[in-house]
Amino acid sequence: MLLWGNAHAAPPDAAREQALVRMVRQDCGSCHGMRLTGGLGPALTREALADVPLESLAAVIFHGRPGTPMPPWRAMLSEPEARWIAQRLLxxxxEEMVKAP
Incomplete structure (x- = not known):
């Protein structure tokens, strides 16, 4: 489980938030469905996650699920970023923000 010693660290800035949204939509979407409604992995919709505690979801994002296809994302995310993603999923x-030309 995460210790969240720095859970109160500053949230990601706007540019990092965009990158995290893109990562979830593309990388997580490759298993959880592009709309996060399920695929190889379970749905990550607000309704599907309604009974999942925030800390548990953040821990799965950060550490993965050993013995399953769910990888740990700790090489690409900080603990506060994993928590930010979990909060947004809940x-x-x-949607991914598309930059205007």
Whole structure:
């Protein structure tokens, strides 16, 4: 489990938030479905995660699930970023922001 010693660290800035949204939509979406409604992995919709505690979801994102296809993302994310993603999933994950030309 995560210790969250720095759970109160500053949230990601706007540019990092965009990168995290893109990562979830593309990388996580490759298993959980591009709309996060399920695929190889379970759905990551607000409804599907309604009974999942925030800390548990963040821990799965950060550490993965040994013995399953769910990899740990700790090489690409900090603990506060994993928590930020978990919070957004529980609220209903935002759409990827497309930059205007």
């Amino acid at each position: 609220q209903g994950f935002p």
